Amino acid sequence: MKVLSVVGARPQLVKLAPVAAALAGGPHRHVIVHTGQHYDAALSDVFFSGLSIPSPDVHLGVGSGSHGAQTGAALAALDTVLQRERPDWVLVYGDTNSTLAGALAAVKLRLPVAHLEAGLRSFNRGMPEEHNRVLTDHCADLLLAPTREAVRLLETEGLGARTRLAGDVMGDVCLRIRDAVLAGEHPAPALPEGVPPQGPFLLATLHRPDNTDDPERLEALIGALAALPLPVALPAHPRLTARAGAYGIELARGAIRVGPPLPYADLVGAVLASAGVVTDSGGLQKEAYWLGRTCTTIRPETEWVETLEGGWNLLVPDPQRMPVGRWGRLAARPVPGGPRPSPSGGGRAAHRVVRLLEEASP
Incomplete structure (x- = not known):
């Protein structure tokens, strides 16, 4: 199975780390494409070294700009990469302009798209991230939800058949660190x-x-x-x-x-x-x-x-x-008493993500 990950911002790099490790533990090929949406080294390069993520195979160098310019530049640059690589899955992460660009570029080339961290909703339509999430979920082929609440929200939007509870891969990294x-x-x-x-x-x-x-x-x-x-x-x-x-x-x-x-x-x-x-x-x-x-x-x-x-x-x-x-x-309030659940996935969410990709592979 060949998986192409599209990332471009700090939260995506944190999510990428356990997924890259889980894919490296099997027979799969993993191609990492960094759009360069976060071009500051303190928000990008340092995360690759600090989280032991393999260096990107492709760096698009999109950089800053308006939402339209940034999304459009990533979309245009990804076309060439996706046509060359023809992966089994294009895996997009979270809710950034890179997420939406990766999903749109893939679906127009009829490549399967999986959305990691699907189903999150703020219900604030003034947030650019909210539009990125919703549009990505509705065009993706496999929705990897981090929590049961995310699964429920996807089901209310008629997307239940494409939804799987994967757990939260950020929890994998956070607990380990x-x-x-x-x-x-x-x-x-x-x-x-x-x-x-x-x-x-x-x-x-x-x-x-x-x-x-x-x-x-x-x-x-x-x-x-x-x-x-x-x-x-x-x-x-x-x-x-x-x-x-x-x-x-x-x-x-x-x-x-x-x-x-x-x-x-x-x-x-x-x-x-x-x-x-x-x-x-x-x-x-x-x-x-x-x-x-x-x-x-x-x-x-x-x-x-x-x-x-x-x-x-x-x-x-x-x-x-x-x-x-x-x-x-x-x-500065003190910590409350009572239970505090661990992240969904219990620190093994990335391995479940890989298994779900395997099971849903065309």
């Missing part, structure tokens, strides 16, 4: 200067267009982070850095300590060392939950509704409108 960090096999994370390594501190990330593209909202959110009662480690996504620079917004103020994006093992180590997480990232919401840290999500919705159970994750779309004391107590 967690165990290595706790065993002392990784050095302490490189936190921004001024963040006490032994804590307490909060870990924050901010990058979604809804939070960064409007200067007034971005200024208000940075002000809310700066007012928190604990030091805030902010590994700054290139999008955040670019928008803040363009708008003249100072990131390093108040409680905020700014640093570069973290390699994945450092990110896991930082979550484990923190007193809690504040983010708008879908992946980091899950990672905080699996690692036993509270998460405060600066969005009005989440695709990972399971993390809301028991108060592990709370949605706070407008923290700047809350009294400072209440906002601080909420972001």
